[in-house]
Amino acid sequence: MVTLFSVSNTLSAALLGALAHILPTPLNGWATSSGVVTGLAALIFGAILLAASMLNTILLIWWERKLLGRFMDRRGAMHVGYAGLLQNFADGLKLFRKDTVRPGQADPLGFWLSPTAYMVTSLLIFGVLPISTGWNGGSLPLTLLLALVIFSFAPLFIFLGAWASNNKYSLIGGMRSAAQMIAYEVPILLAVVAVVIVAGSFDLTTIVQEQRDYWFAVPLFLALIVFLTGMLAEMERIPFDLPEAEAELVEGWNTEYGGMLFAFFMLADYLRALVGSILVVLLFLGGWTLPSYVPSVLTSFPLAGIVWFMVKTYIVFGIFVWIRASLPRIRTDQLLKLGWMRMVPLALLSIVLATLVVKAGCPPVLHCVPPMGG
Amino acid sequence: MAGTAERPPAPPAVAEEKPFLWVARPLATAAKQFVKSLWRPSTVVYPFERLEDPKFRGQVGVASGKPIGVGEIWDNYRGVHALNINTCISCNLCAFSCPDVCIEMVNVPGGDPRHPKKCPQIDYGKCSFCGFCSDACPEGCLTMTTRYELSVHKREEMVYSPARMFEIFKSKLPMNPIRLERPKNEDQILLDPPICIGCNACARDCPTQCITMLDIPKPTPKPGEKMAKRIWKEPVINDSDCVRCGTCIAVCPKDCLFWGTRQ
Numbered sequence: 001m002v003t004l005f006s007v008s009n010t011l012s013a014a015l016l017g018a019l020a021h022i023l024p025t026p027l028n029g030w031a032t033s034s035g036v037v038t039g040l041a042a043l044i045f046g047a048i049l050l051a052a053s054m055l056n057t058i059l060l061i062w063w064e065r066k067l068l069g070r071f072m073d074r075r076g077a078m079h080v081g082y083a084g085l086l087q088n089f090a091d092g093l094k095l096f097r098k099d100t101v102r103p104g105q106a107d108p109l110g111f112w113l114s115p116t117a118y119m120v121t122s123l124l125i126f127g128v129l130p131i132s133t134g135w136n137g138g139s140l141p142l143t144l145l146l147a148l149v150i151f152s153f154a155p156l157f158i159f160l161g162a163w164a165s166n167n168k169y170s171l172i173g174g175m176r177s178a179a180q181m182i183a184y185e186v187p188i189l190l191a192v193v194a195v196v197i198v199a200g201s202f203d204l205t206t207i208v209q210e211q212r213d214y215w216f217a218v219p220l221f222l223a224l225i226v227f228l229t230g231m232l233a234e235m236e237r238i239p240f241d242l243p244e245a246e247a248e249l250v251e252g253w254n255t256e257y258g259g260m261l262f263a264f265f266m267l268a269d270y271l272r273a274l275v276g277s278i279l280v281v282l283l284f285l286g287g288w289t290l291p292s293y294v295p296s297v298l299t300s301f302p303l304a305g306i307v308w309f310m311v312k313t314y315i316v317f318g319i320f321v322w323i324r325a326s327l328p329r330i331r332t333d334q335l336l337k338l339g340w341m342r343m344v345p346l347a348l349l350s351i352v353l354a355t356l357v358v359k360a361g362c363p364p365v366l367h368c369v370p371p372m373g374g
Numbered sequence: 375m376a377g378t379a380e381r382p383p384a385p386p387a388v389a390e391e392k393p394f395l396w397v398a399r400p401l402a403t404a405a406k407q408f409v410k411s412l413w414r415p416s417t418v419v420y421p422f423e424r425l426e427d428p429k430f431r432g433q434v435g436v437a438s439g440k441p442i443g444v445g446e447i448w449d450n451y452r453g454v455h456a457l458n459i460n461t462c463i464s465c466n467l468c469a470f471s472c473p474d475v476c477i478e479m480v481n482v483p484g485g486d487p488r489h490p491k492k493c494p495q496i497d498y499g500k501c502s503f504c505g506f507c508s509d510a511c512p513e514g515c516l517t518m519t520t521r522y523e524l525s526v527h528k529r530e531e532m533v534y535s536p537a538r539m540f541e542i543f544k545s546k547l548p549m550n551p552i553r554l555e556r557p558k559n560e561d562q563i564l565l566d567p568p569i570c571i572g573c574n575a576c577a578r579d580c581p582t583q584c585i586t587m588l589d590i591p592k593p594t595p596k597p598g599e600k601m602a603k604r605i606w607k608e609p610v611i612n613d614s615d616c617v618r619c620g621t622c623i624a625v626c627p628k629d630c631l632f633w634g635t636r637q
Binding site for chain 1: 397401403407410412415417419
């Protein structure tokens with residue numbers, strides 16, 4: 001079984017073995033010792049995760065631009081690379097070349113720290129998300145909880161950056177962001193509780209394996225709606241983009257950020273969107289599994305699990321884009337009313353449904369094949 | 375009085391929709407649009423596709439006004455000029471008629487060395503695309519085409535040489551077939567015979583070769599008088615061939631040719 005750990009271990013051992021040929025005697029023994037190999041393997045593991053998540057984030061931006069274009073009867077990016085695939089890389093390169101300007105009255109520490117911390121906490125989540133069987137950072141018993149905890153760090157750093165910018169628009173945006181994210185943590189966690197009740201575990205891999213009889217999207221449809229809405233609000237996407245309402249607050253909490261710091265915020269936003277889509281797939285859509293009546297040609301090629309997982313993720317993100325293309329931005333009072341007076345009761349109702357599902361038992365309908373490729 | 379003015383009728387009250395429809399209806403609209411533009415969005419990818427391409431004909435409509443202009447280019451569109459160098463007679467009428475003074479007559483190969491052939495060179499930085507030049511052209515060799523792409527990197531590239539406009543002519547673009555009916559010029563070129571010295575300049579420079587120098591009788595000098603120094607010839611202008619370009623008037627060294635009506 002090929003896993004991400006075994007891949008990085010093999011790479012690390014090969015690299016250090018080659019290095020040991022060059023090094024003098026006392027050093028080559030040290031280079032091939034198990035501790036060094038494992039240490040380098042962890043670094044390679046992190047590098048692969050970083051590269052994969054960043055690549056997917058940039059592809060996600062492309063996917064959103066293309067989809068949004070079709071929703072608006074136009075084409076998205078189409079000139080750089082095949083169908084505009086390289087457009088976002090070009091944009092990133094342009095931002096990379098730009099100067100980053102700190103306003104004179106801004107607080108230096110908070111100003112520099114906030115984009116970095118926002119980015120890092122968003123990247124950290126990928127360490128615990130399983131992509132396919134064995135393709136995760138480690139099977140802790142509480143990965144779902146850990147992911148959600150790291151996910152909810154973000155308002156802190158957004159507010160830090162907004163305050164440090166010393167700009168009224170940034171500050172208002174940061175306030176709104178904090179209020180919104182805290183308001184929508186509650187329904188999200190309640191919806192997750194419904195899933196956990198049915199799955200009986202906080203481990204994401206176990207949750208996916210528990211969906212072999214039926215995907216949780218069917219019995220826990222209410223929880224799915226609550227989770228999608230909450231994720232939209234957490235990601236600050238339209239229609240919940242109050243923190244960066246362009247018409248009122250110039251660019252919201254990242255008004256004062258330019259160049260690569262802006263790119264950090266932008267990337268972290270899409271990283272969070274990716275995490276949100278991945279969580280929806282893991283919790284409700286059966287992760288990397290497919291029903292057994294799907295022809296085996298589609299499920300037996302190498303890395304099929306990862307491929308189907310990514311397909312599902314991009315489809316879920318497509319739903320987010322669909323909502324963005326359709327709905328206008330809502331008011332603050334509507335946002336909070338929706339969060340506390342609609343989503344929380346719905347989430348509580350879905351918990352009741354979850355207990356009923358556990359109690360009544362649901363007949364197996366899908367017969368998912370969990371270990372599908374590696 | 376302001377108070378007595380009638381109020382406009384109140385707009386019909388919008389029926390309150392259910393909150394569910396606030397979300398569902400826009401989603402349905404967007405999905406419909408997505409399906410519609412999945413195969414081909416309305417965007418015309420301009421540098422690679424053009425609206426005048428026949429496949430767009432009739433697809434895009436204009437909301438008001440004439441139903442032409444989108445999806446096709448008018449046949450009498452006034453775009454870049456096409457010049458047929460072979461039929462140009464170097465009459466200079468285009469340059470005369472240009473209100474922006476953007477036409478300059480430059481030498482082109484093909485003329486005889488003493489009287490080089492001249493064709494118009496147009497500076498599109500100044501041109502206002504009024505079309506007077508192509509209306510004035512007596513031979514129909516300077517016409518306007520439907521080409522409209524004129525962006526360049528340097529100002530010098532805006533100046534189209536005759537050779538370049540000949541290339542456009544050879545590319546056989548749709549040309550403006552509508553020519554204003556040229557008003558019959560009642561004026562003719564008249565000669566003041568006593569001043570004429572018979573120098574042949576007008577006949578030499580006439581673009582249509584419609585001036586012939588005819589011998590005139592040599593007067594017998596009176597005793598004690600010197601014979602006038604001149605060539606005993608006078609220009610005779612063939613009115614049916616004359617394009618009334620005025621070149622002969624311009625080149626006459628003695629100003630003995632002028633516009634007028636023959637009695």
